[in-house]
Amino acid sequence: MPASHAPSRAGVLRAAQKVAAILPPTPLLPLEFGGRTLWCKAECLQPVGAFKIRGGWHRLSDLSAEERRRGVVGVSSGNHAQGVAWAARRLGIAATIVMPADAPQVKLDATRALGAEIVLYDRMTQSREEIASELCAKTGAILVHAFADPWIIEGQGTVGVELDEQMRARAGGSASRIIVPCGGGGLAAGVALACPDASLTLVEPEGWDDVGRSLAAEEILPVAKDAPATACDALQTLSTQPINFAVLKERCSAALWVTPAEVRAAQRLAFSKLHLVVEPGGAAALAAVLVGKVEVDERTAVVLSGGNTDPEAFARVLSTAD
Known part of the structure; x- marks a missing residue:
């Protein structure tokens, strides 16, 4: 790929x-x-x-075996989070999602229920992209952006x-x-x-x-x-x-x-x-x-x-x- x-x-x-x-x-x-x-x-x-399950499945199912072993990091207010977490659970991939602390509780709860780890941030004072990049650099995980990704x-x-x-x-x-x-x-x-x-x-x-x-x-x-x-x-x-x-x-x-x-x-x-x-x-x-x-x-x-x-x-x- x-x-x-x-x-x-x-x-x-x-x-x-x-x-x-x-x-x-x-x-x-x-x-x-x-x-x-x-x-x-x-x-x-x-x-x-939400529709986000579509992109999450297309992206994660195209990962190589080596990339799947490294896990994925997503950034989302909740819908992309659930799409990535759903696909990750089905494919046996570890998923971490960077989510705003003020995301609706229903979205936070549903993402956790799908097995993803959540890292919270302040939407107005912190950069979710910077946090996600740091996580990827530290763990070797693949970034799955909420919208700026061709898959x-x-x-x-x-x-x-x-x-x-x-x-x-x-x-x-x-x-x-x-x-x-x-x-x-x-x-x-x-x-x-x-x-x-x-x-x-x-x-x-x-x-x-x-x-x-x-x-x-x-x-x-x-x-x-x-x-x-x-x-x-x-x-x-x-x-x-x-x-x-x-x-x-x-x-x-x-x-x-x-x-x-x-x-x-x-x-x-x-x-x-x-x-x-x-x-x-x-x-x-x-x-x-x-x-x-x-x-x-x-x-x-x-x-x-x-x-x-x-x-x-x-x-x-x-x-x-x-």
Whole structure:
């Protein structure tokens, strides 16, 4: 296996074969909205509650025997952590995950339950990349980045492969537009590679729209130092990386942001109409549709990327009207 490679559509299709061998496709659910049918890809129903299981499996299953013996280190607020931990347990690989101390407890507990060791850090004052690099240098483990890794990008792109097959079977053709939540850009870049003919819209949380600003400026810009607190922990990355930006600057047609209230409204709608528990970050793309920030036609698809939220936090969302 090469030390690295450029993510490609061929790589996404290979990853899709690997994922299909161990996981069933997640449902593509119709949601009637504004007189049209919006198609919702329910990645919140994955075994680890998020799409991150795809990239984790593609990356770790491609490691050599010698690399597997060395173990892996991941960085994550929780969903990538569980994807890596799930794959590591299945493959018999030791996994250490660097996670923010303020990650939702449900994500911390689930990662530990999958057998991974957790190293906590302060999201706003410490660099998770530096901590992970030090761990890799000390132990010889392989770094599995949450989004800036070609295998991770290709694995996340398998969402698009499944979605395309389901849309052609049920919606009369491939998706014309795909709307995805965006943190570091791993999912977005993967879907862009998987579905080159679809218009791609990225959605970020208010104040954490660094990818959108980077695309507008045609250079990578970090999140502002005074970025507000956000419930969208899954999308709370400080900046995208060149490997993701290289794909997105060629393929992204629009980048939007949504407010906390808009996200909560999307969570409530997904629960009431689709009977799904969707975490804040996982509901960001749907939120943009509900408030009319994205034009919808009969072949528009939205990715509900994750459902790992603390029960108490979700109960507050359902019980409080904005």
